[in-house]
Amino acid sequence: MARAQTLSRNQQIVLDIIEKAKGPLKAYSILFNVQKKGINAPQQIYRALDKLIEMGKIHKIESKNAFVACRSSDCEISKATAFSICESCEMVDEISDAKLSKYLSSFNHKKGMKFKRFNLEFFGLCKKCK
Amino acid sequence: MARAQTLSRNQQIVLDIIEKAKGPLKAYSILFNVQKKGINAPQQIYRALDKLIEMGKIHKIESKNAFVACRSSDCEISKATAFSICESCEMVDEISDAKLSKYLSSFNHKKGMKFKRFNLEFFGLCKKCK
DNA sequence: ATAACAAACGTTATATTATAACACTATGAT
DNA sequence: ATCATAGTGTTATAATATAACGTTTGTTAT
Numbered sequence: 001m002a003r004a005q006t007l008s009r010n011q012q013i014v015l016d017i018i019e020k021a022k023g024p025l026k027a028y029s030i031l032f033n034v035q036k037k038g039i040n041a042p043q044q045i046y047r048a049l050d051k052l053i054e055m056g057k058i059h060k061i062e063s064k065n066a067f068v069a070c071r072s073s074d075c076e077i078s079k080a081t082a083f084s085i086c087e088s089c090e091m092v093d094e095i096s097d098a099k100l101s102k103y104l105s106s107f108n109h110k111k112g113m114k115f116k117r118f119n120l121e122f123f124g125l126c127k128k129c130k
Numbered sequence: 131m132a133r134a135q136t137l138s139r140n141q142q143i144v145l146d147i148i149e150k151a152k153g154p155l156k157a158y159s160i161l162f163n164v165q166k167k168g169i170n171a172p173q174q175i176y177r178a179l180d181k182l183i184e185m186g187k188i189h190k191i192e193s194k195n196a197f198v199a200c201r202s203s204d205c206e207i208s209k210a211t212a213f214s215i216c217e218s219c220e221m222v223d224e225i226s227d228a229k230l231s232k233y234l235s236s237f238n239h240k241k242g243m244k245f246k247r248f249n250l251e252f253f254g255l256c257k258k259c260k
Numbered sequence: 261a262t263a264a265c266a267a268a269c270g271t272t273a274t275a276t277t278a279t280a281a282c283a284c285t286a287t288g289a290t
Numbered sequence: 291a292t293c294a295t296a297g298t299g300t301t302a303t304a305a306t307a308t309a310a311c312g313t314t315t316g317t318t319a320t
Binding site: 104125 | 193214216223225227230233237238241242243244246248249250251252253254255257260
């Protein structure tokens with residue numbers, strides 16, 4: 001059995017920072033933030049990020065090369081991710097919508113692929129910025 | 131009025147290569163391919179790529195940092211892009227589906243954003259690979 | 261035709277993002 | 291206890307992307 005959900009020291013440090021952040025964080029900005037805690041190298045960050053993504057604790061915003069904490073308890077394995085991204089203030093909002101997710105997964109099946117996951121990124125101006 | 135759709139020399143060179151390619155191309159692999167034509171620096175490639183994207187001639191596959199030619203004549207301004215990506219053979223297929231596009235644009239509006247565009251990437255195994 | 265402007269160009273340098281490789285350590289299972 | 295697995299720390303380097311600068315070319319208006 002896979003070790004339930006225990007995080008290693010570095011994974012916990014990285015996750016904490018991402019969870020506390022208001023918006024998406026870049027790998028190197030995480031790195032600079034943890035150097036006081038004895039983490040010195042990009043590898044240490046990227047390794048933690050990879051595992052956290054695998055566990056569904058965080059997501060990567062591909063268009064920004066940045067990482068956000070997962071807010072929806074039910075996206076265990078991150079098969080279906082969707083985000084609203086404000087082009088002005090950089091805010092990122094995770095969209096958790098069962099209907100959308102169902103619609104998209106079945107849509108993809110029709111197209112002949114063996115579906116594994118999707119990632120959807122919306123761009124525009126958020127309520128505040130528009 | 132905006133100059134219709136004339137491509138500059140470098141833009142044409144870059145577009146030709148992307149259109150001839152079977153799959154997505156990375157910026158530096160484009161660069162290596164055009165050095166015989168006197169293009170020597172990444173800037174030259176990235177500038178052409180930026181313009182081609184603006185014109186809707188190509189799209190960036192964000193999860194791969196790679197570029198594909200646009201095959202759907204009707205996505206003039208690339209507001210709504212969707213791709214199927216095979217995780218095994220790296221094949222990328224542009225999905226052009228008016229219903230999907232409509233569904234997603236209106237979905238986003240409901241969420242309170244001033245919608246500009248979206249990008250959707252499906253991952254899985256293509257017909258050949260599954 | 262020519263002046264004025266915008267777009268594209270070429271170039272050097274550098275920033276940013278990400279991975280390779282290797283030796284070592286901790287943990288859990290049998 | 292030993293074996294396998296996951297995690298650590300480190301150095302080095304690869305891959306992706308942009309800044310800044312001066313020049314050239316193409317377009318438009320006069």
